[in-house]
Amino acid sequence: MKVRFTTIDIVAALAEINLRLVGMRVNQIYDVDHKTYLIRLHRSEEKAVLLFESGIRIHTTDFQWPKNPAPSGFSMKLRKHLNNKRLEKALQVGQDRIIDLQFGTGEAAYHVIIELYDRGNIVLCDYEYVILNILRPRTEGEDVRFLVKEKYPMEGTAVEDCITNTEVLQSWLVSAKPGDNLKKILVPKTCYGPALIEHVLLEFGFPSNSRIGTQFDVTRDLPKLHLALKLADTIMQNIGNISKGIVIQKRESRPCPSGETQDFYTNQEFHPMLYKQHESHPFLELPSFNQAVDEFFSKMESQKLDLKAVQQEREAMKKLANIRNDHEKRLANLHQVQEIDEQKARLIEMNQPLIDHAIQVVRSALANQIAWKEIEELVAEATRKGDPVAKTIKKLKLSTNHITLLLSYPYAEGDSDSDSNELNKPQLVDIDLDLTAFANARKYFGEKKNASKKEQKTIESSHKAFKSAEKKAKQTLKESAAIATIRKARKVLWFEKFYWFISSDNYIVVGGRDRQQNELLVKRYLKAGDVYVHADLHGASSIIVKNFSSSNRIPPRTLQEAGLMAVGYSAAWEAKVMTTAWWVESSQVSKTAPSGEYLTTGSFMIRGKKNFLPPCPIVLGFGLLFRLEEGSVERHLNDRKPKALDDEAPSLDMELADEHVSCSSDSESDQDEKKDYERSVEDARTLLSLSHVTNEEEVAFPDTIVPMSTSSSGNQKTVKILNEEEAYTIIGDVPTTNKAQWEGKGKEESGKPNQLSKKTLDSGDQEKEEQKTQQPTAKRGQKGKMKKIKEKYKDQDEDERQLKMELLQSAGPARDKGKNKNKKKGKSTEIKKQAASKSAVSHLQKEAVTEETVLVTSEQTQQSTMLSVEQVKNEENAEGDGIEEDVDQPAITDTDILNALTGIPHSEDELLYVIPVVAPYSTLMPYKFKVKILPGQTKRGKASKTAMSVFLLDKTATNRERDLIKSLKDQDIGRNFPGRVKLAVPQSMKPKK
Numbered sequence: 001m002k003v004r005f006t007t008i009d010i011v012a013a014l015a016e017i018n019l020r021l022v023g024m025r026v027n028q029i030y031d032v033d034h035k036t037y038l039i040r041l042h043r044s045e046e047k048a049v050l051l052f053e054s055g056i057r058i059h060t061t062d063f064q065w066p067k068n069p070a071p072s073g074f075s076m077k078l079r080k081h082l083n084n085k086r087l088e089k090a091l092q093v094g095q096d097r098i099i100d101l102q103f104g105t106g107e108a109a110y111h112v113i114i115e116l117y118d119r120g121n122i123v124l125c126d127y128e129y130v131i132l133n134i135l136r137p138r139t140e141g142e143d144v145r146f147l148v149k150e151k152y153p154m155e156g157t158a159v160e161d162c163i164t165n166t167e168v169l170q171s172w173l174v175s176a177k178p179g180d181n182l183k184k185i186l187v188p189k190t191c192y193g194p195a196l197i198e199h200v201l202l203e204f205g206f207p208s209n210s211r212i213g214t215q216f217d218v219t220r221d222l223p224k225l226h227l228a229l230k231l232a233d234t235i236m237q238n239i240g241n242i243s244k245g246i247v248i249q250k251r252e253s254r255p256c257p258s259g260e261t262q263d264f265y266t267n268q269e270f271h272p273m274l275y276k277q278h279e280s281h282p283f284l285e286l287p288s289f290n291q292a293v294d295e296f297f298s299k300m301e302s303q304k305l306d307l308k309a310v311q312q313e314r315e316a317m318k319k320l321a322n323i324r325n326d327h328e329k330r331l332a333n334l335h336q337v338q339e340i341d342e343q344k345a346r347l348i349e350m351n352q353p354l355i356d357h358a359i360q361v362v363r364s365a366l367a368n369q370i371a372w373k374e375i376e377e378l379v380a381e382a383t384r385k386g387d388p389v390a391k392t393i394k395k396l397k398l399s400t401n402h403i404t405l406l407l408s409y410p411y412a413e414g415d416s417d418s419d420s421n422e423l424n425k426p427q428l429v430d431i432d433l434d435l436t437a438f439a440n441a442r443k444y445f446g447e448k449k450n451a452s453k454k455e456q457k458t459i460e461s462s463h464k465a466f467k468s469a470e471k472k473a474k475q476t477l478k479e480s481a482a483i484a485t486i487r488k489a490r491k492v493l494w495f496e497k498f499y500w501f502i503s504s505d506n507y508i509v510v511g512g513r514d515r516q517q518n519e520l521l522v523k524r525y526l527k528a529g530d531v532y533v534h535a536d537l538h539g540a541s542s543i544i545v546k547n548f549s550s551s552n553r554i555p556p557r558t559l560q561e562a563g564l565m566a567v568g569y570s571a572a573w574e575a576k577v578m579t580t581a582w583w584v585e586s587s588q589v590s591k592t593a594p595s596g597e598y599l600t601t602g603s604f605m606i607r608g609k610k611n612f613l614p615p616c617p618i619v620l621g622f623g624l625l626f627r628l629e630e631g632s633v634e635r636h637l638n639d640r641k642p643k644a645l646d647d648e649a650p651s652l653d654m655e656l657a658d659e660h661v662s663c664s665s666d667s668e669s670d671q672d673e674k675k676d677y678e679r680s681v682e683d684a685r686t687l688l689s690l691s692h693v694t695n696e697e698e699v700a701f702p703d704t705i706v707p708m709s710t711s712s713s714g715n716q717k718t719v720k721i722l723n724e725e726e727a728y729t730i731i732g733d734v735p736t737t738n739k740a741q742w743e744g745k746g747k748e749e750s751g752k753p754n755q756l757s758k759k760t761l762d763s764g765d766q767e768k769e770e771q772k773t774q775q776p777t778a779k780r781g782q783k784g785k786m787k788k789i790k791e792k793y794k795d796q797d798e799d800e801r802q803l804k805m806e807l808l809q810s811a812g813p814a815r816d817k818g819k820n821k822n823k824k825k826g827k828s829t830e831i832k833k834q835a836a837s838k839s840a841v842s843h844l845q846k847e848a849v850t851e852e853t854v855l856v857t858s859e860q861t862q863q864s865t866m867l868s869v870e871q872v873k874n875e876e877n878a879e880g881d882g883i884e885e886d887v888d889q890p891a892i893t894d895t896d897i898l899n900a901l902t903g904i905p906h907s908e909d910e911l912l913y914v915i916p917v918v919a920p921y922s923t924l925m926p927y928k929f930k931v932k933i934l935p936g937q938t939k940r941g942k943a944s945k946t947a948m949s950v951f952l953l954d955k956t957a958t959n960r961e962r963d964l965i966k967s968l969k970d971q972d973i974g975r976n977f978p979g980r981v982k983l984a985v986p987q988s989m990k991p992k993k
């Protein structure tokens with residue numbers, strides 16, 4: 001199978017790329033894996049995606065390739081230099097398999113060098129071909145070094161010209177050994193590739209396996225070979241004009257459960273034209289070479305699944321054929337034994353006097369105590385004398401009390417039939433000395449009868465065994481076909497790249513696996529109406545609860561489950577400690593850092609009051625969700641129906657009481673767990689009853705203030721500023737960084753956490769102090785942001801602007817005045833602080849507020865807050881953070897997806913595929929397939945396999961459910977486990993002894 005580009009493929013692909021893509025601008029760059037990259041290009045309404053893989057291929061693509069959620073460093077470097085650059089040209093370096101893509105012109109040009117030979121490479125160079133970044137640094141000898149800041153050598157490899165100079169071609173052939181393959185001689189010395197050389201050889205009448213000295217004579221066939229190479233050169237030069245997409249296929253057959261065979265086609269090679277050697281093969285013709293390559297590589301993965309399924313089917317049919325052959329061979333052997341035994345018995349009966357005489361002679365010798373050796377000598381001597389009895393004795397087996405006689409049919413001399421002669425040949429027959437001749441014949445007839453009975457039993461049992469094996473083979477065929485279909489039809493949902501589960505009230509809860517995913521969740525997925533949940537300790541995942549209807553509040557049970565998930569994906573799991581979690585509204589989460597601070601990736605500002613959830617035992621579960629076909633969704637719409645807390649608590653207690661721990665390795669009692677759970681439910685009732693706060697009565701939660709010091713290593717900071725109405729908390733995996741340190745002004749102290757200064761100033765003094773400390777330098781990126789704002793609001797008149805400012809409760813006029821006063825200084829961030837402080841002072845004069853957070857009850861104020869949050873998020877996203885922009889966004893239609901997923905499949909449901917899920921165990925209670933997960937010592941791979949074996953042994957599982965469970969990949973099953981675990985299987989799922 002062909003898996004990489006040849007030189008003629010590069011020429012054909014570059015011709016189409018230059019025709020279609022040159023002049024387009026780079027919109028974005030993504031990496032599929034560490035060797036494959038996508039460049040998204042656009043020109044007015046026209047869009048295209050260029051895909052290149054190091055050492056393999058380059059072509060345009062129309063398929064949706066999976067992208068890494070967090071771009072690699074090499075991808076970020078390409079984005080930095082190539083974004084918004086125009087693709088000027090795409091060239092081949094000499095005749096090598098090296099491509100030079102030029103973006104931009106003059107000194108602003110950048111070159112992307114793609115090597116499509118050997119292990120391949122991708123190199124980013126400036127306009128002088130100085131290497132800025134390289135995918136695979138290496139050295140070739142002492143002079144050539146492919147490293148950063150080195151110059152990339154653009155001299156192509158020189159190839160001897162055999163077209164104009166026939167002496168070069170003759171020297172190649174003369175230096176070859178007799179019997180060498182002609183094609184193998186020409187391929188490394190020319191740039192045409194093996195397929196094109198074979199094509200032109202066949203065109204001029206040479207066999208494809210021509211050998212020097214046999215099918216090819218140098219002196220006679222040299223002119224014809226020269227013409228063939230001229231034709232190859234002509235095709236190479238004109239391939240850009242005549243190329244079309246050809247995918248060569250191979251016919252494969254797969255066995256069916258019905259016993260027939262079904263044909264299907266697999267892609268083998270891709271070419272820019274139909275070569276002569278492929279005319280007899282099935283092929284697929286496409287309008288362009290890029291489409292053919294795209295089709296070939298996009299179908300490669302599904303083709304591997306098909307071939308794997310076919311291999312399993314062939315093995316099943318081979319096993320069935322082996323069973324059939326084994327039974328047939330066994331029956332033939334039994335039939336042959338019967339014939340031999342019957343023939344021996346007939347010979348004994350016909351030669352009865354001779355056999356009795358021989359038995360008597362040997363018995364008398366043994367009775368006279370003659371040695372066995374002397375008996376053999378006596379028999380040999382009698383044979384020489386012509387004794388007829390001694391002539392029949394061929395061997396003495398006195399150790400087993402047997403003799404071997406050569407017996408023949410006494411009346412066979414006159415029969416001339418050839419078949420009867422074959423049957424009447426003399427035969428060696430073992431005779432038992434303890435029995436007479438008739439007794440020996442009876443013994444052989446008895447053996448024949450036993451063999452006949454055994455044959456009959458074998459025939460009867462073989463029918464059953466063969467029928468069972470055939471049924472098993474058909475089941476294997478069906479399973480392999482179903483698994484291949486499921487894996488190809490499986491569509492990955494947007495939330496599966498995160499930690500996730502669906503709550504008991506049908507809300508999707510997602511969490512980040514690392515800092516990049518935490519950043520992605522908050523900046524791309526956290527919308528108005530959503531809830532942000534975090535454990536009250538460092539190293540925890542950021543959890544958000546998606547609220548698809550912002551008019552509805554998220555139920556307390558879902559918040560409790562999200563808090564348990566946050567604690568489970570934190571350091572509390574390994575430490576086996578019980579801790580709390582808290583939640584805030586989306587409007588309280590921001591990436592805007594306080595003055596002098598910089599928030600690193602995965603760190604956020606939490607402003608205002610945090611709503612703490614009651615602590616509960618860390619008990620997660622592993623279960624299976626099934627994707628329903630559209631016709632089966634309606635009967636499962638109430639599977640995850642919201643309940644009141646009073647209704648849910650007793651049922652959870654009863655179901656937990658039915659639990660039986662089967663794989664426990666720690667000394668933990670179910671009774672203690674049940675008591676802890678009861679206490680946590682009581683705490684939940686108490687706290688949740690306090691959460692319904694009205695205008696007349698407000699309940700303040702206690703503040704958690706973490707003292708800051710230079711030796712502190714914690715990741716959460718809580719700072720309470722007097723004369724302001726709210727406190728803020730900085731959460732993240734790493735400490736925040738001072739802006740001066742981030743910009744390189746304090747490199748020697750960049751490794752230490754920055755210590756925030758706490759100042760107790762009243763609002764007037766604070767405003768004056770901030771005005772004094774204003775700096776004339778503009779903040780980096782502020783000019784670009786202001787330009788985007790002007791472009792966005794260019795059509796807005798002053799009256800409309802003033803009205804929107806009042807709705808947003810913003811100090812618009814004050815901000816404008818401050819901006820006019822300080823326009824030369826350009827310190828827009830300090831102006832924002834002045835406006836914020838003025839609004840805070842005026843608000844404090846109207847109302848005396850002593851709590852950290854003011855509860856907003858006005859519907860208009862809530863709407864304005866949500867609008868301001870969206871505006872702040874849009875401004876933050878405009879700055880750019882290295883996160884991809886075209887991430888799949890959750891839409892309102894995600895409720896349909898959630899409704900189509902069920903953990904309680906019915907026998908009449910049509911199931912499409914299965915998804916493993918890790919969630920709080922209380923969420924998985926109604927599920928059909930579930931196990932409890934507790935902190936333990938079992939690795940996640942072993943634990944996931946154990947859980948899958950438990951599911952497959954469930955007697956209530958249908959064949960379709962088992963097929964879907966078997967189709968799951970090992971790497972997808974345990975990827976959401978929080979760490980080392982121990983499993984507890986419910987009593988209802990334990991196999992009965």
